[in-house]
Amino acid sequence: MNPQRIRRKPKKPFVSKPLLDDTTSSSSASSTQDNILQLQATIGNRAVQRMLAQGQIRSDGTLSGKLQRGLSAEERAQNLTSTRFAGNQRLQDAYDNNPPLSSGSGEHVKIIQQALIDLGYTMPVSTSKTGEPDGIYGGETRKIVKQFQTDQQLPDKDGVVGRQTLGRLDEMFGASPPESKPEIENTKEATGQHIVDEVNRANTGRGVNAGIWYSHNYKAEYQTNKDAHEWNVPWNDDLEAGYADPRYWIRTGHMQWKLKPGVSASEGIKAWLEGLTIAECLTAIFAIETDTMRGVLGDARFDELFGSKNRPPQEGLLEVGVGNSSISNFLVPTEGNQGGDTGTFGNRPAELGEWYYFYNHPRYLLKHPAGAFQGENSIYMGKNPAQEQLWAGLGVPPTTEKGMMEEMAGAYNGDRDPADYRSILRRHNIKIPQGTAESDYEKIYMANLDKIQDKYRHDRGEYPDSVTPKDILDAPEYKLDDTTRKGGFVATAGQELDLAQLEALKK
Amino acid sequence: MITLHYVDKHYERPPVVRVEFDVTLHNPGDVPRWFLLPTHAGKSDTFRASELSLWALTNDAGESLKIGRLRGTHGCFVLLLAAGVTITLHKLPIRWRGNLPEHLTVTAYVADEVLLDSESLISWFEDVPVNAHDIEIDVQTVADDSQVKYAKYTPDLSEKTLILTHADTLTIETTL
Numbered sequence: 001m002n003p004q005r006i007r008r009k010p011k012k013p014f015v016s017k018p019l020l021d022d023t024t025s026s027s028s029a030s031s032t033q034d035n036i037l038q039l040q041a042t043i044g045n046r047a048v049q050r051m052l053a054q055g056q057i058r059s060d061g062t063l064s065g066k067l068q069r070g071l072s073a074e075e076r077a078q079n080l081t082s083t084r085f086a087g088n089q090r091l092q093d094a095y096d097n098n099p100p101l102s103s104g105s106g107e108h109v110k111i112i113q114q115a116l117i118d119l120g121y122t123m124p125v126s127t128s129k130t131g132e133p134d135g136i137y138g139g140e141t142r143k144i145v146k147q148f149q150t151d152q153q154l155p156d157k158d159g160v161v162g163r164q165t166l167g168r169l170d171e172m173f174g175a176s177p178p179e180s181k182p183e184i185e186n187t188k189e190a191t192g193q194h195i196v197d198e199v200n201r202a203n204t205g206r207g208v209n210a211g212i213w214y215s216h217n218y219k220a221e222y223q224t225n226k227d228a229h230e231w232n233v234p235w236n237d238d239l240e241a242g243y244a245d246p247r248y249w250i251r252t253g254h255m256q257w258k259l260k261p262g263v264s265a266s267e268g269i270k271a272w273l274e275g276l277t278i279a280e281c282l283t284a285i286f287a288i289e290t291d292t293m294r295g296v297l298g299d300a301r302f303d304e305l306f307g308s309k310n311r312p313p314q315e316g317l318l319e320v321g322v323g324n325s326s327i328s329n330f331l332v333p334t335e336g337n338q339g340g341d342t343g344t345f346g347n348r349p350a351e352l353g354e355w356y357y358f359y360n361h362p363r364y365l366l367k368h369p370a371g372a373f374q375g376e377n378s379i380y381m382g383k384n385p386a387q388e389q390l391w392a393g394l395g396v397p398p399t400t401e402k403g404m405m406e407e408m409a410g411a412y413n414g415d416r417d418p419a420d421y422r423s424i425l426r427r428h429n430i431k432i433p434q435g436t437a438e439s440d441y442e443k444i445y446m447a448n449l450d451k452i453q454d455k456y457r458h459d460r461g462e463y464p465d466s467v468t469p470k471d472i473l474d475a476p477e478y479k480l481d482d483t484t485r486k487g488g489f490v491a492t493a494g495q496e497l498d499l500a501q502l503e504a505l506k507k
Numbered sequence: 508m509i510t511l512h513y514v515d516k517h518y519e520r521p522p523v524v525r526v527e528f529d530v531t532l533h534n535p536g537d538v539p540r541w542f543l544l545p546t547h548a549g550k551s552d553t554f555r556a557s558e559l560s561l562w563a564l565t566n567d568a569g570e571s572l573k574i575g576r577l578r579g580t581h582g583c584f585v586l587l588l589a590a591g592v593t594i595t596l597h598k599l600p601i602r603w604r605g606n607l608p609e610h611l612t613v614t615a616y617v618a619d620e621v622l623l624d625s626e627s628l629i630s631w632f633e634d635v636p637v638n639a640h641d642i643e644i645d646v647q648t649v650a651d652d653s654q655v656k657y658a659k660y661t662p663d664l665s666e667k668t669l670i671l672t673h674a675d676t677l678t679i680e681t682t683l
Contacts, residue, residue, distance in 0.1 A: 205517050217518035220606060281520075345664070372521060386560070386658040395520035397651035402558060402578065402664065407520065409580055410547070414522070414604055468580055469557075470664050 192353025256321030
């Protein structure tokens with residue numbers, strides 16, 4: 001006998017025998033009509049009508065969770081197993097739907113609240129007085145329970161804690177974490193190679209339902225692809241702010257994601273890199289660095305730190321994005337960054353997999369204020385057979401430093417696009433009438449030329465109309481919006497994973 | 508002398524799209540000639556470069572081909588075809604900046620001699636034999652620099668205009 005089992009008083013079920021619990025509702029043979037007829041035969045038509053009206057019976061004729069009290073003897077014999085819940089009699093009762101929790105207060109509510117908080121849900125109202133859960137089953141608790149039920153894809157999303165919800169929580173907090181199996185040796189060579197491999201993979205097309213896309217490219221393909229109607233994720237303008245697998249990720253801002261509570265962080269970061277993901281170069285590299293950390297630690301340990309199906313995350317739920325990425329806490333300056341030696345053109349003090357930055361022409365943002373290619377987050381990819389150093393980023397396949405500069409010169413020399421004109425107009429508080437076609441932004445710019453600062457005007461010579469790679473390197477530094485830029489390699493941007501910190505975390 | 512057929516496209520850093528073509532080059536003359544195809548379509552007709560990169564590729568039959576690329580703000584792929592030779596290049600990448608049109612015009616050249624920085628292009632290859640013979644080969648790897656076998660730069664990386672002699676200009680329209 002389970003030593004944790006607690007003797008309980010005999011319970012009187014709400015109905016005399018199990019009616020239509022989740023087991024029966026999942027049976028393909030049970031139609032909605034059959035379910036309703038069975039209920040009517042058991043408890044009478046009037047009762048069924050009342051319960052339908054009150055939402056106590058689902059539209060398919062099965063009982064909602066709060067009414068699933070008719071547990072079999074075998075089910076009643078099952079008790080909570082996790083140490084977190086098993087010692088509380090009221091929670092044991094709720095587990096048997098006798099009755100489930102939907103209101104009230106007490107230590108049992110506090111335990112539920114703390115479990116949800118540990119899984120990563122925030123409950124500011126319930127913790128506002130002391131920082132600890134208040135033990136009151138109020139509106140916020142009900143809302144977070146509903147969210148948990150939704151995230152866990154439980155049949156009922158009613159905010160009530162009964163058999164299903166408590167059972168899932170017990171399962172999550174009761175299971176022992178599996179042994180962690182690192183995939184990547186914690187050495188500079190192995191981690192660097194993994195980063196290089198992932199950058200190459202990110203630049204390999206994997207079809208329209210997978211891979212990492214720039215929003216511009218996804219939109220362009222969607223608008224021209226004859227099979228676009230069959231895509232898993234149809235284009236809409238909201239995707240300009242990014243997209244990642246919603247089974248794992250909540251988008252919390254522009255190109256910013258947070259892992260959902262109660263899902264595996266290792267599965268989440270793999271899904272992010274597998275796609276479909278719509279992101280940009282900085283976030284992609286954050287994700288690749290994050291995945292490298294996962295590989296060094298092993299999935300189970302990574303999940304313990306950043307999000308798990310069965311444990312509260314020790315380091316908080318995993319975040320990836322332009323504003324905040326969990327991995328930032330595990331990056332350190334490279335030797336090339338610290339040493340103050342920038343090397344020479346084509347011969348930088350970089351090692352495999354290290355992360356640096358290249359600036360475009362210092363005045364790039366005057367010509368292209370939307371900043372689509374003001375620089376490139378670049379990974380050092382090693383050397384080619386000609387012994388040239390190679391660099392790559394999202395959408396930039398391995399190229400030499402000269403090649404990188406040419407990509408940037410090409411971007412500089414392109415015409416201003418609608419996003420550039422929109423940025424200029426906004427900077428100068430010039431209103432774009434609603435419904436204006438993007439192709440007409442340039443006309444609005446021209447019509448308001450006298451209101452535009454000289455430095456952004458195409459006819460004032462404040463920025464060169466076209467540049468060569470050499471021009472980018474030779475141009476003097478230029479300060480704009482409190483940032484001073486000098487074209488080319490930025491040694492002080494050098495970052496790499498802190499392997500010593502990762503080693504400590506493995507234990 | 509040159510035919511291009513669209514095969515595929517790959518999106519890169521916006522708004523760049525890499526378009527792959529199957530290309531057939533034929534030298535009907537009785538002397539070796541240089542074939543020049545742009546690395547980027549839609550730019551000016553004057554090639555400018557500051558670097559030569561070379562790939563040495565081998566097909567499944569063990570036959571080899573050398574492809575050069577003159578790199579600059581308007582660069583080109585260069586191949587030297589022996590007299591009477593026909594070669595087929597699968598998946599040659601040509602980049603395009605912007606939304607892809609339905610039809611893409613590629614301007615290519617065939618010339619007896621090419622000068623870069625006042626030197627014959629053959630001297631840029633030094634002792635590498637580049638005279639191509641009949642071959643059919645996948646050239647997709649020239650899309651990036653990871654397999655470049657040899658590279659040579661102009662002094663100070665300054666870009667120089669290519670000088671072509673006895674050149675034929677070929678304007679090829681392709682449907683994407």
